Amino acid sequence: MDSAGEAFAAAWRLLISFDGELLSVVGLSLRVSMSAVALASVVALPLGALLALYRFPGRRLVVVLLDALMGLPPVVVGLVVYLVFSRSGPMGGLGWLFTPRVMILAQALLVCPIIAALTRQAIEQEWEVLGEQLRSLGLSPVRAVPTLLWEGRYALLTTLLAGFGRAIAEVGAVLIVGGNIAHVTRVMTTTIALETSKGDLALALGLGIVLILIAVAVNALAHAVRHAEERIARVAPPRTNRA
Amino acid sequence: MTASILPLRVRGVSFAVNGESLLRDLDFELPAGGVTIVLGPNGAGKSLTLRLCHGLLQPTAGSIDWGGAGAANAARRQAMVFQRPVMLRRSALANVAFALGAHGVPRPERAARARAALERVELGRVAHRSARALSGGEQQRLALARAWALEPEVLFLDEPTASLDPAAAHAVEEVIRAIDAAGTRIIMTTHDLGQARRLAADVIFLHGGRLLEHAAASEFFDNPRTDEARAFLEGRLFW
Numbered sequence: 001m002d003s004a005g006e007a008f009a010a011a012w013r014l015l016i017s018f019d020g021e022l023l024s025v026v027g028l029s030l031r032v033s034m035s036a037v038a039l040a041s042v043v044a045l046p047l048g049a050l051l052a053l054y055r056f057p058g059r060r061l062v063v064v065l066l067d068a069l070m071g072l073p074p075v076v077v078g079l080v081v082y083l084v085f086s087r088s089g090p091m092g093g094l095g096w097l098f099t100p101r102v103m104i105l106a107q108a109l110l111v112c113p114i115i116a117a118l119t120r121q122a123i124e125q126e127w128e129v130l131g132e133q134l135r136s137l138g139l140s141p142v143r144a145v146p147t148l149l150w151e152g153r154y155a156l157l158t159t160l161l162a163g164f165g166r167a168i169a170e171v172g173a174v175l176i177v178g179g180n181i182a183h184v185t186r187v188m189t190t191t192i193a194l195e196t197s198k199g200d201l202a203l204a205l206g207l208g209i210v211l212i213l214i215a216v217a218v219n220a221l222a223h224a225v226r227h228a229e230e231r232i233a234r235v236a237p238p239r240t241n242r243a
Numbered sequence: 244m245t246a247s248i249l250p251l252r253v254r255g256v257s258f259a260v261n262g263e264s265l266l267r268d269l270d271f272e273l274p275a276g277g278v279t280i281v282l283g284p285n286g287a288g289k290s291l292t293l294r295l296c297h298g299l300l301q302p303t304a305g306s307i308d309w310g311g312a313g314a315a316n317a318a319r320r321q322a323m324v325f326q327r328p329v330m331l332r333r334s335a336l337a338n339v340a341f342a343l344g345a346h347g348v349p350r351p352e353r354a355a356r357a358r359a360a361l362e363r364v365e366l367g368r369v370a371h372r373s374a375r376a377l378s379g380g381e382q383q384r385l386a387l388a389r390a391w392a393l394e395p396e397v398l399f400l401d402e403p404t405a406s407l408d409p410a411a412a413h414a415v416e417e418v419i420r421a422i423d424a425a426g427t428r429i430i431m432t433t434h435d436l437g438q439a440r441r442l443a444a445d446v447i448f449l450h451g452g453r454l455l456e457h458a459a460a461s462e463f464f465d466n467p468r469t470d471e472a473r474a475f476l477e478g479r480l481f482w
Contacts, residue, residue: 129329133325133329134345136299138345153332
């Protein structure tokens with residue numbers, strides 16, 4: 001009990017003194033997860049939009065699979081990426097294993113289904129509202145993709161935040177492919193796991209607090225975005241289905 | 244002067260969804276000039292008919308084609324305004340400019356044309372307001388301005404005043420008159436019989452998915468040929 005209290009006090013001191021090691025770990029975490037979300041969105045946003053609009057045989061199956069992949073276990077992603085980039089793997093020659101680069105890739109793979117699946121839902125909703133008007137203006141669904149992505153920007157921002165939340169909080173994938181090397185590939189979650197097992201609770205707790213603060217900040221941002229959207233929607237007349 | 248896409252020829256058109264027949268054997272032809280009002284009780288198939296003519300839906304049987312010399316460009320020469328105006332999350336001006344862009348108007352011309360379109364419906368003062376923050380009546384006038392800016396030869400209006408209060412409906416009707424006066428062929432549905440009498444050159448009366456009458460407005464309103472139309476005009480026919 002007492003040690004927990006001491007650890008908490010020590011963690012607080014680390015936080016308010018902007019401890020160098022703590023900051024470098026937080027910095028790498030943010031850099032890796034933000035890059036992963038950026039990389040994933042390049043693929044996932046158009047993919048989700050096309051899946052929302054393009055009808056093809058087996059589409060329903062793809063949608064179900066994509067939704068299921070939202071729950072992809074990080075350790076499995078880590079394992080697969082590890083196998084691909086390990087020395088004897090197909091991409092082993094690149095020497096990316098245990099670098100932030102491969103951590104970004106692993107997290108991008110992890111959040112790609114999340115962003116794509118949520119994008120599909122958001123764009124389907126946009127098309128429901130705007131589809132007839134856009135087609136009346138001569139735009140095919142596929143040509144309307146950039147417009148729909150922009151019209152769904154509030155929902156998509158929430159989607160990206162969800163992806164970021166998943167990336168920054170996961171431990172399995174970055175631990176396997178990053179190796180948790182001090183000052184090179186140590187991020188918040190892997191450091192917490194290691195320091196806890198070593199018994200250095202102060203750094204672990206300090207990072208835990210930062211992680212929770214980031215989660216709160218991300219959710220607050222998502223709420224603020226939703227709120228702004230609702231405020232605009234409230235002034236507009238209600239949308240109902242036409243006969 | 245570009246070649247006309249009219250007349251619109253609707254031949255033996257049926258429309259069914261999952262085996263349920265919603266429109267049966269529609270036959271009519273619309274030449275150039277005047278306002279055609281499509282009347283009928285709820286569920287008669289009025290909105291469907293407009294969507295089929297505009298090409299948003301494909302008939303399950305029959306054909307819809309444009310018989311004029313300019314028919315090759317028919318899709319480009321039509322526009323449609325829906326009962327609930329559909330606005331993009333951007334300014335009123337940008338909504339009109341977007342439509343112009345979709346129709347291939349070069350970027351430098353768009354702003355001036357969009358601005359002129361807004362002025363014509365007296366929305367110039369809200370040009371930079373968010374379109375979705377405008378009132379229902381303003382949004383409907385904006386939707387009309389957006390369609391008008393495309394300079395369509397044929398404009399479909401699906402109950403454009405149905406969800407508006409009387410003052411807003413009046414303002415929208417004034418815009419419709421102006422568009423008609425400027426030479427655009429208007430084909431519209433309405434539930435407002437007074438409005439139908441004021442605007443119609445000819446009337447198409449639908450009931451239960453069938454076309455029962457297609458006649459000049461004066462003839463239809465003074466001497467409806469079918470019992471259903473008579474009942475409808477007297478307010479006794481609700482479905």
